[in-house]
Amino acid sequence: MNNVFTPDNNGVVKHWDIFCTVVDNYGDIGVTWRLAKQLVNEYDIPINLWVDDLLSFSHILPKLDASKKQQSFNSVNIFHWNNPLEIQFNAGNAIIEAFACELPSQVKAIIERLHLQPHTQAPTWLNLEYLSAEAWVDGCHGLPSTQPNGVKKWFYFPGFSPKTGGLICERELFNQRDQWQADPRHKLALFQQLGLQGINAQDTVISVFSYETRALTALCELWQTSQTPIHALIPKGRSLHSLIDLLPCTIDDLIPGQQFTLGNLTLHILPMTDQNGFDRLLWSCDFNIVRGEDSFLRAQWAAKPFIWHIYPQEDDYHLVKLQAFMQIYCDNLAPEIATTWSEVNLAFNQENLSAVVMHWQQLNSVSLPLMQHAIKWPINALNDADLASRLVQFVNNS
Incomplete structure (x- = not known):
């Protein structure tokens, strides 16, 4: 089953991918599901949400079918994230690994290839961290971590101060x-x-x-x-x-x-x-x-x-x-x-x-x-x- 988006002339799809492993049943998926919906509804950004545990996800999204590999709700494309991925992955403008979940090896290989390929806009790779009110978050938000292959991964910290990544809150x-x-x-x-x-x-x-x-x-x-x-x-x-x-x-x-x-x-x-x-x-x-x-x-x-x-x-x-x-x-x-x-x-x-x-x-x-x-x-x-x-x-x- 292929990704539903079509690449542009540079081979990059104008969407974002969010990866989430479900921890403690509802917390991590609760945050990423809200973020995915808001990005689609308020910013018209197509979102692919990759989730490893669809059964737990279905407790807060009752219409979700835990047996399906791909489905769409609230205009968000939801994919079952298994290892290795059974769904073709096309990189978009941003790839978010939520709460330090480890990206699939196929995805990291694609990020590296696009990063090394000339005249190609490589996706922004972010690690969306847990929310914290601690003072050190101000200094760590937005810092890059250069991987051994030269690719940069950015640390994105939600928080309560203007120097952080802010808090999830829908417009209305x-x-x-x-x-x-x-x-x-x-x-x-x-x-x-x-x-x-x-x-x-x-x-x-x-x-x-x-x-x-x-x-x-x-x-x-x-x-x-x-x-x-x-x-x-x-x-x-x-x-x-x-x-x-x-x-x-x-x-x-x-x-x-x-x-x-x-x-x-x-x-x-x-x-x-x-x-x-x-x-x-x-x-x-x-x-x-x-x-x-x-x-x-x-x-x-x-x-x-x-x-x-x-x-x-x-x-x-x-x-x-x-x-x-x-x-x-x-x-x-x-x-x-x-x-x-x-x-x-x-x-x-x-x-x-x-x-x-x-x-x-x-x-x-x-x-x-x-x-x-x-x-x-x-x-x-x-x-x-x-x-x-x-x-x-x-x-x-x-």
């Missing part, structure tokens, strides 16, 4: 979010569509998409004693493994739409949804507990308070990344508000059960200014340009 996202949140009927209709019963407009609703942690168990036990109803919306997956002792059945026996009442807490089992549906879910909740990179950023764009459950790393290096983000997120917050929000995030990630309960209770006293900060933050975080626009400019200038 904030307007769509504001229109959605302006009318509470939208969230109630969404809950009904998801099969969630008994949620009233004034109830507290918390979405949970975390890794396994006893901190979640401690919060759920606290929420049971709340004076007002709390609804925790949790998909089947890693979060629920923390709540086995609270459930009347095994996780395998759970079905979307089920709910369990524990005191004043109701646990709702969520169905998996596509990315647009996930955005609307975050917009509709009062508080979001998220993990990874894609969900972490979408929780910020939801303009709601959140906890970021960062992926654990050796020697607790993930806590360094968490601290770096908390520092910039809290830069304009009053000290007491910044401390309360930071401490609940830190306690959740350290599984400090007594601390996470104590600091969660303290959130009530700062809920209004924290909410106001969450609303202002997305505009400040974008720094006038999103990742896709900076990426297009980078490729055009390289």
Whole structure:
């Protein structure tokens, strides 16, 4: 099966290729799928998205057929990336290896051939790195790495400062979010569509998409004693493994739409949804507990308070990344508000059960200014340009 694009006179196809290996089920593919759609929709750049695990991809793109080698959705061409490639590869203007995935040997050979061929525009080769708020990212973004064959690969770092590659954010996202949140009927209709019963407009609703942690168990036990109803919306997956002792059945026996009442807490089992549906879910909740990179950023764009459950790393290096983000997120917050929000995030990630309960209770006293900060933050975080626009400019200038 051939690539769907036709080469120009120099043998170069005017499209981009993005390669992604699926790690942690949804994080890496979540980022690359959003980027691919935005590049097509807003910049008219044809995109080939190469993915090694189509089954995991299908959880956020339900119409995807995991058995097909080639298919198209949202005008993005999706290819199954196996080794060696069974689909003919034609290099385009840019080749992106997402999150340090290793390009197929055939692709690297084509890059080298085009680089050495005179009078031919070789593709820009980029390594799209993970998002980080650490200060060193400013100095590393956009640096080249010269390969032994002389080809340059560029390091592209997403980030929160103007010196980085920016953050994924679609052009109309904030307007769509504001229109959605302006009318509470939208969230109630969404809950009904998801099969969630008994949620009233004034109830507290918390979405949970975390890794396994006893901190979640401690919060759920606290929420049971709340004076007002709390609804925790949790998909089947890693979060629920923390709540086995609270459930009347095994996780395998759970079905979307089920709910369990524990005191004043109701646990709702969520169905998996596509990315647009996930955005609307975050917009509709009062508080979001998220993990990874894609969900972490979408929780910020939801303009709601959140906890970021960062992926654990050796020697607790993930806590360094968490601290770096908390520092910039809290830069304009009053000290007491910044401390309360930071401490609940830190306690959740350290599984400090007594601390996470104590600091969660303290959130009530700062809920209004924290909410106001969450609303202002997305505009400040974008720094006038999103990742896709900076990426297009980078490729055009390289």
